[in-house]
Amino acid sequence: MAVTLQSLETKGLPPVNDWHPDFCGDIDMRICSDGHWEYMGSPIGRESMVRLFSTVLRHDDDGHFYLVTPVEKVRIRVDDAPFIAVSVEQISHQHVFTTNVGDKVILNPQHPLRLSDEGAGVPYILVRDRLEARIHRNVYYELVNRAELRMLDGQEQLCITSGDHYYSLGMILEQD
Incomplete structure (x- = not known):
């Protein structure tokens, strides 16, 4: 594998x-x-x-x-990112994304997930050489279903694991 x-x-x-x-x-x-x-x-x-x-x-x-x-x-x-991550599967404890142009990308330190600085925190994954894919909303919801709460950087965050690494899908905000 x-x-x-x-x-x-x-x-x-x-x-x-x-x-x-x-x-x-x-x-x-x-x-x-x-x-x-x-x-x-x-x-x-x-x-x-x-x-x-x-x-x-x-x-x-x-x-x-x-x-x-x-x-x-x-x-x-x-307009935004050149690619869209349209699906994700878990293979050997790693998340593998497929883009709209057929690229396969393993979520790992070389291909990290990041959240935009915008209010909604749109998720992106690095495909290659400064080219990113925006993670499609349906794929994001699939990741949320697989996620767990973890403390990262002193904040409670919703995280997914890929390999031996944790990736944040966003912070959990307290409701007033």
Whole structure:
């Protein structure tokens, strides 16, 4: 089972972080907050095309998202996170998320879960190289059902365990 889990993280992707082409400009492509991709205002309906684009996506230090090949780099718009975690399963005491583009991500220190700073504390998981997936509401509720109360950082929090690590789904606030 450990070999299977490890193979999820070593799936071959293009080495976009090793490519440093010149910036070629903006392209009218957008990843919407619900996870669907658009080109010139129209949805990209072919899942294989979206998957291909997702493999050459990069989030640079300037905060922008780019599609990168060895010879060109174009900026696209991303409303929230570029991916959505659409399902989760527990394999060998680890939570494995699947994104809307088919990536499999093991919740671990290399792929942590974080809550946004916004009031609702929207959960995200790091997929790879500064690219995150927003955890879909249904998946979040599934995690809440698996969670337990723990003291973390001096606060009572709702936590899930993945491997030997605890991840907070949020603090428990006292009602007045």
